[in-house]
Amino acid sequence: MSETSLNMNYEPEVIVDTDTLSREDWLSYRKLGIGGSDVAAIMGISPFATIRDLYNDKLGIEPLIEEEESNWVAKEVGHRLEDLVAEIFAKKTGLTVFPVRKMFRHPLYPFMLADVDFFIIFPDGSYGILECKTCNYNARTKWEDGGIPDNYILQVRHYLSVMNMDKAYIACLYGNNENEFVIRPIERDMMEEEEIIAQEEYFWKEYVEKQAEPPYNGKHDLILASIRKYGGYADKELPEIEIGVQHSVDLEKYLTLSEEKSQLEKRKKEIEAMQRELSVPFVEQLGASCKAVLSDGISRYRITYNPTRRTQVGKDAMEKLKIQHPDIFEEYTKTTESRTFRVKKEAA
Template sequence: MSLALNYEPEVVVNIEPLTREEWLDYRRLGIGGSDVAAIMGISPFATIKDLYYDKIGVKPMIDEGESNWVAKEVGHRLEDLVAMIFSKKTGLEVFPVRKMFRHPFYPFMLADVDYFIRFPDGSIGILECKTCNYNAKDKWADDGIPENYVLQVRHYMAVMNIKKAYIACLYGNNENEFVYRSLERDEMEEQELIDQEEYFWNEYVEKKVEPPYNGKADLVLASIRRYKGFADKTIPEITISGLESRSLERFLMLAEEKSQLERRKKEIDAEQKALSVPFVELLGQGCKAVMEDGSSRYKITYNPTIRTQIGKEQMEKLKIQHPDIYEEYASTSESRTFRIKKEAA
């Protein structure tokens, strides 16, 4: 598809009066900009299989809620502020259009655009508003843009048939802690994006075929846990076939390497403690000291860490004597450890 092709996006729905659940139902009709990174395997939040399950309406067996809901809520509430700062810094007019759009030729491609920009020549651009914490500002260094945001905005440009976009991010509490970057439409990258989205929608969602997992291992393992459920030790041992044993051999080799490193770490810890003994003895109850040897000056601290916790015995007593309080504040979590023991066949 040539970018020179003249087309107008179609309006799916006016999102202003929708509840969040209604809006989510409309989003499940296609692929939104924030979904693209999961398809491409670079999302920091979800895998392609999480996205697939969401689109076909499969609920997780373990509902842990949204772990990053606060960050999402902050980002949503500060969109207007980010747009205001961008407008002030650039002199460009920005305005919202509270509608969900779709691509006329690829109806599975949806777009909820934060803001639009009106340039001095009358042309229209896209403004995507982001927030992040101060530690994440390095992702924007050297004119960089987090890749998941690039994919999101390229998706929007394709749906809206718009050639220029800006991504703005507020990472602090004043207008100087703010960056913005521009993106020009790229025909080759856009077509690759469309091809990947089309394949995901047609081959997986429409055919109800689960895609293979992609993305970071931590995300994949968390997803498996959510959708497979808690461990059940009553399930009989299964025989696994179709996978390569060399992966298990590699796991065992890494386990041995890790064990050696941990042993060395314990040796280092022990030596450091031994070296600290005479200094700690001189400090006594003190927490700070300084020592000079003529060429160097050393600042020494020996600060306490105060931790308050309820021991196992006290917890049992609380459970017996005040079960209502125990039930209100106790929480159950599960972690599972993957181990291999090699045996003769």
């Protein structure tokens, strides 16, 4: 595919009106193709999912271990504040913004879907896209110096392609007033778009349509979480697995890193012990107080000694609860599993 081969004479197709869709039906429609928020997983830069997770989602493969969604509040806040973000954008730019509650499809690449937040009318009568985001205050640094998180750039470029539009804006609210707000333009880039289409097409045709699992890519923590989620709970009764000798180099490297880590942890403990020793006279002077100050005419040192309190059920009490009130125990406790990877070198 070359840049000149992209047919620019098309209009997006409407798959369904999303205004009255239930969430379950909306999720079902999303399985018919690739949405804007899916692109980063295909490219291996998603902060939320791997390409294998995306593949499993499109094929309706359920994880063997169900985990609670840890960021559901952030997602819900983002969804509920979309209208406010659009309103602030319209006020700051003077541009007309409006929603179209429909799911669109690229007519030339039908695996490309778009569920756009808002559209913009520019003064010359042309249309563009507005993507609305929110983030917590600490994450605002990702937007500094004109920056945009890479996964959002891919999302918007996907939308521009589906809708055959030339310009978009991403607006992000990171605080509780209109000054804690960033606006970033994105112009259509045909070379970038070609690459996105090629990667999406390969994913859809070679993996989804052929029902062939893609190799993992992306962040290692996400990969490990995905393997655990779809691999199921550990079974100690399973026989030992023989791994190919070609992987011994990686295990040697792992052991070398383990030794380096051990040395660093040893030094860390030594430093912490020295710090505790130095803190003794100050802790003694503080007594029940939680803060102190020292000024030597050049510098001012503020000392805090704050408590951390938590209420928990002890192991013995938990055992009593399990025996005496099994119904309450079952209702309020949850069994989770974690696994530790270790390597031990032995003589052959």
